[in-house]
Amino acid sequence: MKKVMTIAAMMLLYVLGLSACTGSKKVAKVADESETTKKGTIDMKGKKILVAYFSWSGNTREAAQYIAQKTGADKFEIIREKAYPTEYTPCTEDAKAEKEAGERPAIKGRVENMAQYDVVFVCVPVWWYTAPMPVFTFLEQYDLKDKTVIPFCTAYSGPSSTLRDIVSATPQSNHLDGICIVTKEMGGKDMEQKHPKIDKWLTEIGFESVTKEQISFPIGKRIDNPAFTGEAYLKPLIAPDSVFNFPQTNVVTFGPGAHSSWHRHGGMVVLVTDGVGLYQEEGKPAQILRRGDVLQIPAGVRHWHGATKDNWFSQVVIYDKDWQPSEAYNDRDNAVTDEYYNGLELVEHAHQTTVDSLMFAAPDTTMTLPTFNGPIRLANTVDAPNVAGAPGLHYVVFEPGVINAWHTHPGGQILIATDGIGYHQIEGQPVEVLHPGDVVMCPPNVKHWHGAAPNSRFAHLAAGTNPDRPAVVWTDEILSKEEYGKLPKE
Numbered sequence: 287m288k289k290v291m292t293i294a295a296m297m298l299l300y301v302l303g304l305s306a307c308t309g310s311k312k313v314a315k316v317a318d319e320s321e322t323t324k325k326g327t328i329d330m331k332g333k334k335i336l337v338a339y340f341s342w343s344g345n346t347r348e349a350a351q352y353i354a355q356k357t358g359a360d361k362f363e364i365i366r367e368k369a370y371p372t373e374y375t376p377c378t379e380d381a382k383a384e385k386e387a388g389e390r391p392a393i394k395g396r397v398e399n400m401a402q403y404d405v406v407f408v409c410v411p412v413w414w415y416t417a418p419m420p421v422f423t424f425l426e427q428y429d430l431k432d433k434t435v436i437p438f439c440t441a442y443s444g445p446s447s448t449l450r451d452i453v454s455a456t457p458q459s460n461h462l463d464g465i466c467i468v469t470k471e472m473g474g475k476d477m478e479q480k481h482p483k484i485d486k487w488l489t490e491i492g493f494e495s496v497t498k499e500q501i502s503f504p505i506g507k508r509i510d511n512p513a514f515t516g517e518a519y520l521k522p523l524i525a526p527d528s529v530f531n532f533p534q535t536n537v538v539t540f541g542p543g544a545h546s547s548w549h550r551h552g553g554m555v556v557l558v559t560d561g562v563g564l565y566q567e568e569g570k571p572a573q574i575l576r577r578g579d580v581l582q583i584p585a586g587v588r589h590w591h592g593a594t595k596d597n598w599f600s601q602v603v604i605y606d607k608d609w610q611p612s613e614a615y616n617d618r619d620n621a622v623t624d625e626y627y628n629g630l631e632l633v634e635h636a637h638q639t640t641v642d643s644l645m646f647a648a649p650d651t652t653m654t655l656p657t658f659n660g661p662i663r664l665a666n667t668v669d670a671p672n673v674a675g676a677p678g679l680h681y682v683v684f685e686p687g688v689i690n691a692w693h694t695h696p697g698g699q700i701l702i703a704t705d706g707i708g709y710h711q712i713e714g715q716p717v718e719v720l721h722p723g724d725v726v727m728c729p730p731n732v733k734h735w736h737g738a739a740p741n742s743r744f745a746h747l748a749a750g751t752n753p754d755r756p757a758v759v760w761t762d763e764i765l766s767k768e769e770y771g772k773l774p775k776e
């Protein structure tokens with residue numbers, strides 16, 4: 287239904303977009319755009335940041351959440367008190383009438399202590415060539431004098447005067463150059479390319495690159511090996527054994543500019559957990575990898591990995607458990623020299639589309655199952671068979687407070703916590719509180735449950751180990767509200 291609506295929206299806006307290009311007045315407005323938002327940068331260190339956003343169909347919400355996650359900002363959603371129609375055409379009519387009447391509709395809630403913020407991102411969809419009217423209600427409600435206001439929009443065909451209108455509505459603020467993510471330029475694909483664009487823009491306006499503190503998995507110990515240049519770290523995550531039969535799995539983290547030499551090994555599954563890194567196979571351009579990207583390196587392919595110059599970068603790597611190196615793989619002359627690294631031509635990897643700031647790609651709608659007490663999202667992050675010979679990895683996203691029923695796995699299960707705060711409990715044992723990078727090994731036929739803490743969305747990767755055995759046997763017992771309410775909170 288949502289998809290049908292989006293397509294209908296795009297069709298209509300294509301027409302709107304064309305009319306914007308044929309009317310001379312509108313063309314002039316678009317051409318003016320670069321003059322209307324002020325160029326410049328800001329040192330964001332120690333600044334308190336708010337991302338205020340309005341979104342009707344989700345594009346701007348997703349982008350705003352990404353900006354907030356990258357900048358460590360608080361978020362505020364601007365919601366009109368009287369909800370807009372959920373159908374596209376009635377919504378456009380409502381929005382048009384409101385715009386033509388210059389209304390300032392009432393909005394829900396307030397930002398607590400706006401005075402504390404130094405920087406306010408204002409993220410909006412383009413509605414009838416400008417921002418939705420509730421955004422102006424919001425901007426006029428607060429004293430934004432001397433704060434830095436940064437406009438951002440998403441649109442089907444173009445920003446029109448939207449970025450400039452946000453600037454005009456905040457005359458006493460300082461401004462930085464905004465950008466507009468135009469979905470039409472992406473061939474109608476759901477904003478697939480937006481994260482690299484947002485990253486580039488944030489860098490241009492002065493945001494720090496990904497720091498060590500933003501790496502969510504534990505980084506382990508510094509690697510002391512001449513095969514690595516710069517600060518590289520290793521944290522063993524899963525050691526192979528005869529109970530789970532899961533391949534060796536590690537977290538490898540690189541500081542800015544750090545990288546490996548050229549090398550080869552068995553097939554490797556790489557899951558990028560944070561930051562911006564590089565991966566190059568011999569004879570191919572180096573690819574930029576970002577949080578949420580997943581790749582499989584076939585056995586024996588000569589390659590190197592590392593961070594980009596300014597960013598920390600962290601990845602989970604799953605090794606091919608059966609691979610035996612042969613003499614032919616004894617690399618010589620394998621250094622990735624500074625000269626080579628600094629002169630690289632980079633291409634973007636085909637990035638995963640992540641939603642709501644989650645680590646890995648997941649559907650943007652939730653589902654309910656009888657074995658969970660609330661909505662979850664489910665995705666296949668790594669299929670089996672794969673180059674590492676590992677079982678498939680499923681990504682399970684639990685909304686706050688959602689847990690599953692007691693169950694067993696005849697082949698056992700491994701969980702790798704990725705987002706938020708969660709719980710895991712083995713029957714007869716205390717509840718474990720899980721954070722990103724924590725690993726749960728639940729042996730075959732042992733009863734357990736897992737899920738989210740009450741105030742945090744939680745996600746993990748899950749592997750059904752020994753996949754030749756049945757995956758899961760559910761019971762209908764689930765922790766009571768009372769028992770759940772007594773669990774530790776953070």
Ligand SMILES: Cc1cc2nc3c(=O)[nH]c(=O)nc-3n(C[C@H](O)[C@H](O)[C@H](O)COP(=O)(O)O)c2cc1C
Nearest residue numbers: 341342343344345346411412414415441442443444
């Ligand atoms: C009421 C309405 C008016 C719109 N007007 C425009 C427009 O003038 N120009 C444009 O390029 N896109 C227009 N769009 C498309 C949206 O700007 C675009 O789909 C945006 O990414 C939606 O963001 P959201 O998913 O956060 O609501 C309009 C959409 C709606 C619902």
